[in-house]
Amino acid sequence: MDWRQLLADMLDLQANCFTSINIESCFQIYVATLLASGRKRNIVEAGNILQCHNTGWTDGNVSYLQSVQLVLHAAMEYFDSAASASDPILDLAKMCLNLITDENEEIEELLDLIAALQLLSDFGVNMLPVQVRVCSERLKLLEMCIRSKPMAYRNTQRLLQLAHKLHVCGKDERLQEGQVLVHIAEAALKAHDYQFCAEICQQLVSKSHTIGWQVVQDLGQCHEFSNLRLRCDLLAFALLYCPVDVIEVVVNTRSSLQVQLLSDMIYKQMKDDTSVEEEEFCDALTSPVSPSREFAGPVHVVEEWTEMTKNATYRLLNNIGNKSFWKTTFSWMQRNMSDAEIMERNCLIMSQGFPAFYSSLAPGCHISSFSTQYDRFSEPDICSPIVLLSQALLRTILLQGTASAGTFIDCTNVLLQLAEQFLVEDSSLGLGHILPLQDLTLSDGCFNSMPCTSIVLQLAVYYCAIQGYKQLHSTAEEGRTREQNVYLFTPSELVQHMTGLASKHEVEAWAELLLKYENILVDFQQGQQLQGLECGVDLQRFAYDMQYQQDSILGLAMTVDIEKFFFAVRLASRHGVPLGEVAARHLTALVLGSEDIELSELMAHLANPQLSELLKTSPHFVCDRLVQYAFPSIEGSDHQLLLLYYTVLQSIAEDYITYSLTPKEHIKLLRKVKATSPNIDYKKMVDPSNSLMEVLLPALERNNIGLTVKLLKSMPASIQCMIQTGELYAAWAQKEFFKIPNTCDPPSTKDWLQQYKVCAEYFNKMAAAHVVDFVKGTCFSECGVDIIPSECRTAIVTQAKEYCQLKVIHPADDGRDEWTEAVKTLTHWLAHLEVVRSLEALEFCRGLNQQGHHLLRLFDVSIGEATHVQELLQSAVTSDIPLDSLKILISLIPTSAKTLEDCLDNLLKEAIEKIKCGTELEGSQLLSAVLRRMQDNLQCGASAVPQEVEALCGDASLTPEIRLRALELLQSLKPHESKSDTVLLYHHIQATIASAWPQPPIKLQETDLKTPESRMRLFSNLLNHAHTWQQIVILKDLLKKWPLFQDSSFSDEPTNPWIQLIHRMLTFEDRKMDDVENALEDILQHNNLSPTSIQQLVSMTEGTTDLPLLLLLCLLPNHSSLHTTATSLTQKYLHADSPRLSDRLLSLLLQKGLAPALIATPAYSQMIEHMLTETACDLPSWNTVANQLVAAGNIAEAGTTMLLHMGVSPALAVFSAALALAKGTSPEE
Template sequence: ANEGLEKQGCHPFYESVLSDPFVTESTVTYDPHRPVPGESFAEVLLRTGKLAEAKTEGEEVFPTTEVLLQLASDALPNDMTLGLAYLLALPQVLDANKCFEKQAHSALSLQLAAYYCSLQIYARLAPCFKDRCHPLYRADPKELIKMVTRHVTQYGHEAWPEDLVSLTKQLHYYNERLLDFTQAQVLQGLRKGVDVQRFTADDQYKRETILGLAETLEENVYSIALSLAQRYSVSRWEVLMTHLEFLFTDSGLSTVEIENRAQALHLFETLKTDPEGFHKHMVKYIYPTIGGFDHERLLYYFSLLESCHCADLGKYTIKPETHIRLLKKFKVVASGLNYKKLTDENMNPLEALEPVLSSQNILSISKLVPKIPAQDGRMLSPSALYTIWLQKLFWTGDPHLIKQVPESSPEWLRAYDVCVKYFDRLHPGDLITVVDAITFSPKAVTKLSVEARKEMTEKAVQTIKHFIEKPRKRNSEDDTQEASDSKLTYADALHHLEKSLAHLETLTHSFLVSLKTSEQEVLRKYGDLYDLSRSERGKVHDQAVAMCLDGLPLRMIEQLLQVAVGPLDISPKDVVQSAVGKIVSALSGCSADLGGSGDPLQVLEGVVAAVHTSVDQGEDLVSSEDLLEWLRPFCADDAWPVRPRIQVLQILGQSFNLTEEDGKLLVFFRTEAILKATWPQRQVDIADIENEENRRALFTELLESSHQEAEFQHLLLLLQAWPPMSQDSVITSSPWVRLMTGMLTRCAAENKDGLGNEILKICRSLYNTKQMLPAEGVKELCSRLLSRSLLLPALKLLLESRDERLHAVALEHVTAVGQVNDSNCDPELLSLLLDAGLLAKCVSTAFYPHMVQHLLASPQRGPWDAEGLAGHLQDAGHVAEAGSLLLAVRGTHRALRTFSAALSAGRHWV
């Protein structure tokens, strides 16, 4: 009750004296049966202290400050007069601030604090009577606060005694707080979501709130924002700028309404005083919110910059006054223009102009473009404008000149004739651009016949010859513009178009016709690419390289180079060398567009195959020696990973019948690459690998020094890179057996299962190769695996062999297993046992039920014939097992699979 001090608490006796006081209910109702409320601890403590002080006759003074503060805090909500009396009794006047700061911030509590300070100041300046009540305490508190405040503010702090300076500061502080609170109450009444408590205490929030209030169209709120800004020293310029930003961005007003309101409020009289700040805010906050098609608002925006003297501020490529002139013209002739895109330094202005160009406005706009900068900083030329318009005119038509988009060759030629009439507006370089866009673009290839394109080019040639013979009159400004915008002459343009004409003539060549009419999409694509190339050396070279990377025949590439208008000075050898360079770049980790799959090794295989075919056909274009020469630096560079270098060499070795010396060199490169990656200290030369004996010696040396899994992996690569070695009479001398034995004995034991799987993987990689282990080698390796308790991979190796003796060894180990678990059995092993036809021989083993379950669980029963397996069981004397298997295979319920039923089924079905 009244904890917020919203009302003045008083004793019921004085209730009629005050307006709307707070009276405690317990003090109003007198009930004889209700016990008297007990005294508070603070009251008892104060009385006791004063009694003790009286007993010592004042020799021991009782410290009353904390007790009086507590009594005042307790009394203020219920009896403000009593609370004030407690505070006036404090020994130190300023200690009362502790009590006031604890109270809720209300108008009443802040007034009480100011009243307390006023009483204390007045009492010190005019001491009170001691024998009777001074009129000071009967004065109206509000009038007293005003009088004392007015009196102390007339003079500086130095005019007052030291003890009054602190009191005057406190009085000023509470007056300010009261004013803040009153203003905050007004804000709260506006229902704008203002936090009154925070507004009173937080200066940053106060500033943001005032600026936020300025973002309104309500006159009373706007006036309050201005008065608050003046009261709290917030810049009036900032408030007005915020209001202007609001008008542009969120007010929803039209440009005319914004202009009228800004004039009515006299915004710019103040905003003009800081042109730099005005320019900064306009550019940063207002310009981004204006749409590029809103010419009216953009015009007003630039008019404000001009009128507020911002023309010399910022880095303008176009001055505000120029913007104003341009916008006034564009509003009339090109209302659909995105003006912001047109003047954006990071965009091509011609792209913004192209959608709005027509025969009706091209002349007007051509007079404006010299004031518009291009991306390179130079001003646009009318010729550049006509360049993009003529392309648009030809391909999409015009409501007045070409009313319908052409469809037939005669219609396209008539459209071209319309365009030719404007060629005299083009600089030579731009004329080339237009003719190329019409005759050598993807649209031209699909929509125009070759004959039509040739006729168009011939007309352009005749037009240029006419320009050369009869130069048109130009003024000096045109001459200067042309000299700065174009380095090409009409003679250059004539040469360009004559080459275009020669290129178009080649399109009738049988080779090109076969490409463009081929059923293969890739060949048609290359036919179109050649068509668009204009026989330009760079484009033809890139196309030939792309064809090479796609694995197309070298003869086809040679024909392409022969057909093109020359001289190009490009040979098939140059093309293949460039293609190999791209592949090497991709293998080296650099970005390179290889087309197709993008896998550089697959692409290399295609290139090598094409070269191989060319050599086999007797074409003297590229040799295997050339390929080796281009790839040798990559293969010999140990900065790149080993595996791709080995694969490159293997691709070469598989495709060409290399000479003995080349073969040795390939083996040497492979060996050197592997050794540099893992044994960099071991220098290898060609003598180390020139024969099998030396290779064995090198292998033995490296094997003895190997202890890590990575080293054994590189030994594996080494054996794969070398030619197969002859079979040893002693199987333990086989390099493969020695390698895997070394892995088993020297690699870390904690990954034993992974090691076994790795051995299995290596052996499988040798299947169906010249290096495949013989049966004795498999048996020896399995014994090593079994010695390391690696039964599962050992059984798989034995069963994958086609040797019956190894199957028998596997069966012995299967029979010896007492319990089947994950360490000695998996689905792959069960499949191998069934594949080997060992079901009947495993009946007595722990594996048999698992084999049957695996057979039944396999989809479509896998590759196994259930009836055939049942027959093997019966032949081996296991009639009941055979019958049980057939019952299960045929879906008989488990409850019906009795022993007698199984016997009967075995005798009946098998």
């Protein structure tokens, strides 16, 4: 049908005949017809005429409002005509509705209704669409969905989505969500799915849907739901929104649940062994208490609660009287607090606490946090779990007692716990909890567990006073009247009165505790005085920590303030701290803390009569403490402070001796030292464990050398000064010699000789040995060798020798022999310098690395002395310098061993001796180096080694590396001597096993190598204990050195050691492919294994070993049967996605002529590619490979191979060309 023609005809009729009809009506009729035509194409065409977007005016032929109405009418007709949710006509309805692009409420509602049809169908509710649309109570549709399937209520989100699409409750989305959740929760509860119901109820609670209180209450009262805490929370919500007539029932149910929760909570913390005997239970029930308290609610409610929890709480209530109950019950609520938290908690308990109602009567106290606050209208916020639990227990006990006709269980421990919490916040209430207790030791434990503060101690004293007053006046008739008036006395009056009576009743508990707490309170107040002095004392610790008391008192004594000191003395007298210790700490502070104090002020301080009297009691004890505390903190060069220190010692005890000197002698010597040099460390000087020369040397200068000599001469005899004057001058001269002014250029020979002249002026004060020491310390010291030229050192030694020769000619007294010996020494040193400067030394240094220069430097410093020369030889042998350079160095060194062999022989004996003497590490290093040098010497033509080397091979005390090196040395020396082959092989195997196996599996004997059977047993044992690849490789090397297994039983059978070793290599997990390939090539190249053995080995490992290893095992031997096996393995296991074969395997496959057999495998293309890229001479020629292919009937492949070899492009290597070329190549052609 031509719709456009129809529209034209309609417009023509309107213009000519029906002029009363406007054009817009024509278009509306036309569009309505298109929309109702049932064709999607016509609906799209109608959309081109309609105004789909509201622009405020009419853009097309149909206005926006009329367009919406036409679309809605057409969609409604389609919707009502649909037979089901899956009717295709609904798609036409949605297509009509989607023509309007603006948001429209009616259109959105109809679209949601269409979407809801599918959701209803998913739930199994099949209705006509028109029935859904005209349904006035669409919530029933939701109920039908929930009832449609047993678990339909679990589809919460889909049900909520369905309610949204159905527009349940109109536009009120909150009411809509609440209604849906309520129906879901009711369905879950009815299905006994309590957990899911609880989740939905929690949503109702969290979103405050008040309409859900009924289902929430039902779940809270459901006894089958085991989550008691959640039930309590749900009932709290129901209690908030339920009607008035239901409140009582909900309250009762919730209260019973709370009691049950309390019981469960406590039982979880109790141990299984907290049960007690029935006799103890009876004792716990013998102290009834009847406190006066009002309870809300009728009595029958209490009886109902008690009956419900009777069975669950019976053991709990009886165990409250057991001491172990509280150790287990409250342990979960108490955690370890840090020191900062403890201090913060203690600082809060600085005043009494009262309820806000009584705050005007106690202005200096704080308001209790457990009472109602007047600054806000709210109940008290009790955050303490102990208080909450204790109050709950007390309430439970009282409920049980009420239900049992007034028989109450002993609640002493509950009262103690509550008292401990209330004493801080509400003192009166706290005392009221413990005053009924008869056993005062329990109350004592309560106070001991609280922080030690002034308020707590005062409450403890007041409590003990009340208890004492009640006990003293509990019998007489008039006493009862006074007992009733005890609380009318002021606390201070009552405490003062009872303290006076306590001394007469010390045996009674109240008196003992009263005196105890008064003493603690006095100590605490003294601690407060300490704190007032700003000494940083922790009052709480000072009250109960005895060690802290002593440390605080001694710390207070360490002051220059005399008043603080005498306060510390008073504290020490009270607390039993030794007064001598206090005085010593005070004097230590005087000495160390008074840098600007004058000596006169110090003496005036020490002259204080009280201090003098105190020091006379134990003078030597005080001096010992001063030596212990003050002396270590004084610098040895602080001569003024040391004078002050020894003056204090002298004022205390003149006969006190330190370092063999009295204080007076110390003062006298100190003044001399101070006058000599301020840099002398006096403490080190008088200490006999120090070298006096080392102490004086840093302070020696040209201007004080004379004073230092006088100081040495005036040393007290007890110091035992052994330093000679010349020795001191020599030491100073060595120091002075190197004091050259710093300039940009290094010092010249002239500068050094000038320094020598300055020092030589003091030679007349030295003996011959001292002059020699000076020359040695300057020219042959580490510093001198580095910075002084050798020519200059030669000149200095020459001048020193000339000076000594003059002394020989003109000797003083009897010193000719000493100067003659000095001349000989200096002559020897000149010869040593000549050697250092010789051509041989220069040749030794030429071409060597830094290590060689270091050896020559060590030789220079050694001056040819025997000890240093021996150390030099050891360093040279252990170094990496060449053998020729080592020979040159030995020729330079003045030693008895002039050849390398003699030197190595001596060092070998020395290394062995060191190992025997215990220096094993050093001896082993030297021995290893000597053997290495001997090996190098043999390679250079030497023909003998010391006899000691052979003994090293079997020495088990040496490391395996050294023994192996010795074996190599002997084997290289005697390669053809069969006499010692077995012995050397035995030693070699023994050392190898020791190096490869940290814990050798066997103890090797020589007999293990004599027969094939014994060697086979040894091999099997080692193979079983080879757990690393290195051990397997070492075992292979050992097997190569062993004699051949000639016995047929070890040749071709699986017992062949080589077959066993190869099998272990193939099955070993922790190894690298390259290492295994190299090992296999080594074995197969040097051993002729039978094809049968290899074939059996391949069959055993075929399924577990990598293909390249199996191919290598088959290709290395020249056996055609193994090559055939290699071909089969390749065809079976090599696939297109397999890793590429190695170049070595590809070469072997080509060499064995296996290319034709593998033409159908990926190996063929790899072989051709290998031939194109490799130019190795061991590969067959291209013609050879082509002939092999032609002989196998692969003519085309042979031709293609030749074309590739000739460089023809693969695109030109067509079949005909390849075939022609192959026929020309074929030998038959």
